[in-house]
Amino acid sequence: MNQTTVRRLPIYIALILLALVSVVPFVWMLATSFKNGPDVYTQVPQLLPLDKKTGEWNPTLGNYEYVLSISGLGTAFWNSVWITCVLVPAKLLIDALAAYAFARIPFPGRDKIFVLMLAGMMVPTITLLVPRLHVTQLLGVYDSPWGIILPNVASVLDIFLMRQFFRTLPVELEEAARIDGAGRMQIFWRVILPLSKPVLAVVTITSFIFHWNDLVWPLIVLNDPQHYTLPLALQQLASTESGRAYYIMAGAALAVIPVMIVLLIFQRRIMQGIAFSGLKS
Amino acid sequence: MASPVVAQRPAETPARPGRRRRRPGIGGRDHLVGWLLIAPAMAYFIIFLLYPALAALYYSFTEWDLHSAPIWVGLQNYTDLFFDDVKYPHFWKSIQVTLQYTLVAVPLTLVTALAQALLINTIRRGSNLFRLLLFLPVVTAEAAVGAIWRWLYDPQYGLVNAVLGLVGIPRQNWLNTPELVIPALAFIAAWQCGISMIIYLAGLKSIPESIREAAVIDGAGPVQRFFKVTVPMLRPTTFYLVVTGIIAALQVFGLVYVIFSGGGNRSVTGGPEQSGLAYVLHIYLYAFRYNAMGAACAMSFVLLVFIMIITFVQFKFMKQEVS
Numbered sequence: 001m002n003q004t005t006v007r008r009l010p011i012y013i014a015l016i017l018l019a020l021v022s023v024v025p026f027v028w029m030l031a032t033s034f035k036n037g038p039d040v041y042t043q044v045p046q047l048l049p050l051d052k053k054t055g056e057w058n059p060t061l062g063n064y065e066y067v068l069s070i071s072g073l074g075t076a077f078w079n080s081v082w083i084t085c086v087l088v089p090a091k092l093l094i095d096a097l098a099a100y101a102f103a104r105i106p107f108p109g110r111d112k113i114f115v116l117m118l119a120g121m122m123v124p125t126i127t128l129l130v131p132r133l134h135v136t137q138l139l140g141v142y143d144s145p146w147g148i149i150l151p152n153v154a155s156v157l158d159i160f161l162m163r164q165f166f167r168t169l170p171v172e173l174e175e176a177a178r179i180d181g182a183g184r185m186q187i188f189w190r191v192i193l194p195l196s197k198p199v200l201a202v203v204t205i206t207s208f209i210f211h212w213n214d215l216v217w218p219l220i221v222l223n224d225p226q227h228y229t230l231p232l233a234l235q236q237l238a239s240t241e242s243g244r245a246y247y248i249m250a251g252a253a254l255a256v257i258p259v260m261i262v263l264l265i266f267q268r269r270i271m272q273g274i275a276f277s278g279l280k281s
Numbered sequence: 282m283a284s285p286v287v288a289q290r291p292a293e294t295p296a297r298p299g300r301r302r303r304r305p306g307i308g309g310r311d312h313l314v315g316w317l318l319i320a321p322a323m324a325y326f327i328i329f330l331l332y333p334a335l336a337a338l339y340y341s342f343t344e345w346d347l348h349s350a351p352i353w354v355g356l357q358n359y360t361d362l363f364f365d366d367v368k369y370p371h372f373w374k375s376i377q378v379t380l381q382y383t384l385v386a387v388p389l390t391l392v393t394a395l396a397q398a399l400l401i402n403t404i405r406r407g408s409n410l411f412r413l414l415l416f417l418p419v420v421t422a423e424a425a426v427g428a429i430w431r432w433l434y435d436p437q438y439g440l441v442n443a444v445l446g447l448v449g450i451p452r453q454n455w456l457n458t459p460e461l462v463i464p465a466l467a468f469i470a471a472w473q474c475g476i477s478m479i480i481y482l483a484g485l486k487s488i489p490e491s492i493r494e495a496a497v498i499d500g501a502g503p504v505q506r507f508f509k510v511t512v513p514m515l516r517p518t519t520f521y522l523v524v525t526g527i528i529a530a531l532q533v534f535g536l537v538y539v540i541f542s543g544g545g546n547r548s549v550t551g552g553p554e555q556s557g558l559a560y561v562l563h564i565y566l567y568a569f570r571y572n573a574m575g576a577a578c579a580m581s582f583v584l585l586v587f588i589m590i591i592t593f594v595q596f597k598f599m600k601q602e603v604s
Contacts, residue, residue: 008403008404011400011403011404012404012407014400015397015400015401015404015407015411018396018397018400018411018415019411019414019415021472022414022415022417022418022472023414023417024440025418025429025430025433025440025472026417026421026429028429028432028433028440029425029429029432032432040438041437041438042438043438044443045438045440045443094321094322094325095322097318097319097321097322098318098319098321098322098323100318101314101315101316101318101319102319105311105312105314105315105318106311106315107311107312107315107316108312110315110319113319113323116331117322117326117330120326120330120331120334122588122589122592123330123334123585124532124581124584124585124588125532126532126534126561126564126565126581126584127333127334127337127578127581127582127584127585128329128330128333128334128337129568129581130333130337130340130347130568130574130577130578130581131332131333131334131336131337131340131578132329132333133347134336134347135328135329135332135333137347150329151329153325154321154322154325154326154329156326156330159322184311184314184318185314209420212422213420213421213422213423213424215422215423215424215535215538215539216534216535216538219538220569230422231422231423231424231425232424234422234424234425234428235424235427235428235538235539235542237428238424238427238428238431238539238542239542242431245432245435245438248428248431248432249428249429249432251428252424252425252428252429255422255424255425256421256422256425259420259421259422260417260420262420263413263416263417263420264413267409267413267416270416270420271412271416271479274476274479274480275479275480275482275483
């Protein structure tokens with residue numbers, strides 16, 4: 001071992017301890033989710049799914065089967081999948097179109113409208129919840145997947161981020177395309193969007209994570225358990241089965257794992273995105 | 282040097298009107314395209330942001346149950362909130378809880394984030410891996426975070442008590458002891474400090490190497506360098522994180538909702554002796570449990586004004602710092 005390695009050893013030890021604090025709750029979640037009910041409650045914490053009495057290897061998938069079918073997390077999982085798959089692309093399109101207009105098309109009142117939208121971002125979500133609920137009732141989408149999609153189908157923050165990015169693209173490219181006879185929409189599709197992959201990726205990924213995880217709005221707008229999204233179904237599970245940690249941890253794993261996979265694949269882009277925008281929270 | 286600039290100008294100036302002349306009427310059509318492109322976002326903004334914000338302000342002066350017509354009561358919701366502790370017995374308690382939570386959670390989160398960022402910034406090998414691992418809690422759904430931590434804090438079988446037992450700290454009933462609720466919640470907040478950590482890392486990377494080297498040459502040790510160079514250079518980052526952290530902490534809701542819901546028929550109350558009754562949870566209960574929409578809107582406007590004052594004061598403060 002050379003000198004720098006020795007000097008850095010305490011730093012690595014500190015980091016490993018911090019990383020353990022960060023990761024162990026998830027490991028514990030997974031460990032609990034594969035245990036049979038009686039094996040969960042041991043005086044000395046047991047990481048592996050061992051039989052409480054005999055100490056033999058005794059894992060189970062039964063908790064997952066139970067929450068997926070009987071607690072309705074299977075339905076909720078697919079509800080979440082299709083809601084996010086409709087919501088995120090629709091939101092991306094609406095935001096990108098507006099961002100392009102705000103960035104590049106001069107029309108009267110543009111900047112005033114943009115500033116008004118930014119000011120709207122300052123209003124806390126809780127203030128908007130009651131009237132938004134009323135609006136969804138008036139629109140006839142209360143207690144339906146559209147009641148989740150419509151009130152989330154655009155984001156001022158995303159419009160702002162994309163506008164900032166579009167403004168950094170060289171105007172000359174657009175002018176060249178115009179001279180070649182391209183209209184605004186062609187420029188948008190053929191020139192702007194292909195050049196904007198970094199910002200589009202960041203906005204797509206953060207939107208996916210945010211809406212996949214969102215609990216508060218579904219809690220307010222959904223009533224029928226058939227329509228529940230995964231976080232809402234998990235919250236209900238944690239509430240009704242509060243004595244059965246093995247079911248709850250299986251449910252939590254179902255909510256956590258898809259997002260972890262997305263994070264693993266796109267970690268570089270997510271980190272870059274946060275460094276200049278902050279995650280929506 | 283001067284002549285090319287002069288030569289450029291006449292070449293550029295006629296180019297602009299020339300382009301316009303080639304496309305007569307493009308201005309008008311372009312306006313239309315612009316309006317069409319923002320139309321969907323605009324519709325969303327009006328229906329789901331502007332109207333709700335204004336409607337909430339209006340409802341805050343009414344008594345309303347969401348179903349019948351709102352009844353105008355003027356400022357009564359606001360005065361009752363502050364002065365009628367029979368009607369709103371936990372209003373002040375919820376403010377106290379939220380302020381306490383903010384005062385504990387924000388510093389704890391930022392110190393943890395800074396420590397993590399400093400450590401990661403000193404190493405080369407494995408820095409991406411550690412960054413990823415420390416970031417995992419951030420992307421976790423708050424329903425899952427609440428569920429996981431309820432299990433970790435379990436008084437009898439929880440991992441937290443087991444780990445603390447190793448160093449001789451006796452078992453605690455974390456989420457059922459009023460004095461321990463805020464620390465327990467703040468610890469979860471610090472566990473989820475990944476965003477601040479990433480932003481601090483970006484801040485650390487932006488400190489010029491030359492400044493650090495100059496400090497080394499001047500004979501400053503690592504501790505001195507940290508307090509005399511790193512901390513001052515990170516001040517804008519810290520400021521940003523403090524402002525956004527306070528604003529987020531004042532609105533903490535989903536986590537406390539999940540943590541203190543449960544036990545089957547027991548309804549959400551905000552923990553033992555309301556020790557976890559965050560302000561937004563209090564609003565939620567009045568709006569969606571007691572159907573007191575008007576009062577809930579009034580509470581949410583108190584929060585809005587509070588957040589605006591904090592933002593305003595902090596930006597004044599920052600301007601003073603800069604000048």
